[in-house]
Amino acid sequence: xxxxxxxxxxxxxxxxxxxxxxxxxxxxxxxxxxxxxxxxxxxxxxxxxxxxxxxxxxxxxxxxxxxxxxxxxxxxxxxxxxxxxxxxxxxxxxxxxxxxxxxxxxxxxxxxxxxxxxxxxxxxxxxxxxxxxxxxxxxxxxxxxxxxxxxxxxxxxxxxxxxxxxxxxxxxxxxxxxxxxxxxxxxxxxxxxxxxxxxxxxxxxxxxxxxxxxxxxxxxxxxxxxxx
Numbered sequence: 001x002x003x004x005x006x007x008x009x010x011x012x013x014x015x016x017x018x019x020x021x022x023x024x025x026x027x028x029x030x031x032x033x034x035x036x037x038x039x040x041x042x043x044x045x046x047x048x049x050x051x052x053x054x055x056x057x058x059x060x061x062x063x064x065x066x067x068x069x070x071x072x073x074x075x076x077x078x079x080x081x082x083x084x085x086x087x088x089x090x091x092x093x094x095x096x097x098x099x100x101x102x103x104x105x106x107x108x109x110x111x112x113x114x115x116x117x118x119x120x121x122x123x124x125x126x127x128x129x130x131x132x133x134x135x136x137x138x139x140x141x142x143x144x145x146x147x148x149x150x151x152x153x154x155x156x157x158x159x160x161x162x163x164x165x166x167x168x169x170x171x172x173x174x175x176x177x178x179x180x181x182x183x184x185x186x187x188x189x190x191x192x193x194x195x196x197x198x199x200x201x202x203x204x205x206x207x208x209x210x211x212x213x214x215x216x217x218x219x220x221x222x223x224x225x226x227x228x
Contacts, residue, residue, distance in 0.1 A: 006038060006041055006042075009034075009037070009038070009041075009220070010034060010038065012216065012220050013030060013034040013189075013220065014034075015216055016030065016192075016193060016196065016213070016216055016217075016220075017030050017031070019196040019213065020087075020192065020195065020196065022195075022199055023087065023090050023091070023195075024090075025086045025087040025089075025090045026087055026192075026195065028083055028086070028087070029083060029084045029086065029087030029088075029192060030192055031083070032080050032081065032082070032083025032084050033080075033081065033083075033084050033185075033188055033189065033192065035076075035077070035080040035083075036077040036078070036080040036081040036083075036084075036162075036185075037077070037185050037189075038077075039073045039074065039076045039077030039080060040073075040074060040077040040166060040171075040181060040185070042070075042073045043070040043071070043073040043074040043077065043171070044070070044171070044173060045070075046066045046067070046069055046070035046073065047066070047067060047070045047171075047173075049063075049066055050062075050063040050064075050066040050067045050070065051063075053066070074166060074171060077166065078163055078166055078167065081159060081162060081163055081166075084155070084159045084188065084192075085156065085159060087152075087155070087192070088152045088153075088155040088156040088159065088191075089152065089156075090152070091148045091149065091151050091152030091155065091195065092148075092149050092152030092153060092156070093149070093152075094147065094148035094149055094152070095147070095149060096146070096147030096148060096149070100147065100202045101147050103201065103202050103204070104143060104144070104147065104198060104201055104202055105144050107201045108140045108143070108144050111136075111140060111197065111201070111210075111214075112133075112136055112137060112140055114210075114211070114214055115132075115133070115136045115214060116133055116136075118214055118215060119132045119133060131183050131186070132186065135183070135186060135187040135190055136190060138154070138187070139151070139154055139187070139190050139191060139194050140194075142154035143194065143198060147198075148195070148198060151191060151194055151195060151198065154191055155188065155191035155192070158184055158187045158188040158191055159188060161184050162181065162184040162185055162188055165180055165181045165184060166181055172184070186220075189217070189220050190217060193213060193216070193217040193220070196213050197210060197213055197214065197217075200213060
């Protein structure tokens with residue numbers, strides 16, 4: 001089931017790749033964060049297997065080998081994560097005019113309401129739903145402030161925080177039902193998809209376009225929450 005979640009995650013991420021082509025740095029950034037999260041997930045699968053073996057007093061040599069391989073996976077994930085920063089930098093260099101910002105801000109409240117409605121329909125714990133609502137609020141607030149420049153700064157913060165928690169002693173895995181590394185990873189994915197939502201919203205694209213992107217983003221969050 002865990003392996004299938006990883007496959008589903010990769011497929012879902014690939015669906016939004018074409019929508020990020022507005023900036024050349026967009027698709028590589030999506031590939032980078034996808035690879036990073038898959039490597040982090042593989043790391044945790046192996047670490048949990050090693051922990052089970054040790055808890056049961058079985059195959060200590062295998063447990064050691066699994067743990068070493070898992071840490072190597074984590075390092076590969078950290079290396080891949082750096083590929084997101086060029087996209088964040090490109091966004092930070094985008095200046096929005098007052099009219100475009102006004103259009104976004106008018107839609108921002110509706111986007112948050114729609115997001116909450118979509119999250120309410122996901123089969124996740126109440127605490128997890130609150131986490132997903134919070135990261136959308138933070139992302140929208142950053143865009144409300146400075147448009148794509150604010151989004152770029154938001155995305156940079158998420159990438160930096162994800163790197164920090166994955167370098168910590170527990171790799172961000174001991175924070176309850178929704179480990180902190182997954183929270184930050186979800187926020188990073190949201191930062192990428194928010195670029196698409198910004199384009200659709202500020203160009204006054206048909207509502208169904210935004211609805212589909214928002215729905216895909218929700219599916220991605222679900223996979224991050226429950227997968228790996």
